[in-house]
Amino acid sequence: MNKNYASERFKEVRNAKAHRDFFIEDKFEAGIMLTGTEIKSIRQGQAQIAESFVRVDGDIPVLYHAHIAEYSFGSYANHNPYRPRRLLLHKKEIRKIKQELQSGGRTLIPLRMYFKKALVKVEIAIAVGKKMHDKRNDMKDAINKRELDRAIKR
Numbered sequence: 001m002n003k004n005y006a007s008e009r010f011k012e013v014r015n016a017k018a019h020r021d022f023f024i025e026d027k028f029e030a031g032i033m034l035t036g037t038e039i040k041s042i043r044q045g046q047a048q049i050a051e052s053f054v055r056v057d058g059d060i061p062v063l064y065h066a067h068i069a070e071y072s073f074g075s076y077a078n079h080n081p082y083r084p085r086r087l088l089l090h091k092k093e094i095r096k097i098k099q100e101l102q103s104g105g106r107t108l109i110p111l112r113m114y115f116k117k118a119l120v121k122v123e124i125a126i127a128v129g130k131k132m133h134d135k136r137n138d139m140k141d142a143i144n145k146r147e148l149d150r151a152i153k154r
Contacts, residue, residue, distance in 0.1 A: 012114035013047045020135065022109060022127035026100065030122050031088035032063065032113075035079050037071035042120055044072075047113055054087065054108040054124050056098055061087040063110060063122065087122060100126045 018024065034042070041047065046069035054063050063085045070078045089097075100106055111123045130138075 012112050013042075013045075013049055014112045015049050015052070015110055017050050018109055018111050018125070018127070020130075020138070022107070022125075022129055023134075024111070024125045024127050025106070026096075026126045027111065028089060028093055028097070028124050029116075030061065030124055032120055032122050033086040033088065034068075034120060035077075037074045037077065037079050038068045039120065040074075041069050041071045042113070043115075049110045049113055049122075052110050054110060056094065056101065056108070059091070059094055061089055061094060061097065061108070061124075063087055066110065066113075087124070097126065105129075 048067040049063075052063060052066040054061055056062075065082060066085060067081050068079070069081055097108060101108060106126050106128055108124055109127050111125050113120060113122050115121070
């Protein structure tokens with residue numbers, strides 16, 4: 001079997017809303033505790049993190065509302081698609097995240113989920129929510145950049 005089996009079938013799951021709705025500050029790479037059927041489902045590309053968020057309960061970061069579809073060949077041991085999943089970080093990173101979140105106005109969101117060797121990793125970020133006028137400015141900048149690129153092509 002090819003070593004890159006996981007990467008051939010599954011590249012990564014991205015949170016498309018993250019950069020649209022938030023200013024991204026610090027990023028962290030976290031491991032995630034999953035069951036066997038969840039891993040198999042992720043390998044098939046059956047995961048979604050668009051509506052998910054991370055909360056630090058005590059000293060344990062937990063990923064909420066991430067949807068990992070039930071494994072199609074699973075049996076009675078299949079998992080709950082929306083169950084909370086524990087994230088694995090170093091204590092220093094957890095302490096830093098807690099300090100940032102306590103300062104107010106910040107939230108912790110997942111940016112992407114991907115395989116690193118045989119393990120599933122989640123890239124999480126401390127983020128500040130954008131206001132409506134910030135979103136409008138970003139949209140205007142994207143339109144201007146697109147028009148400029150088209151003009152250069154001609």
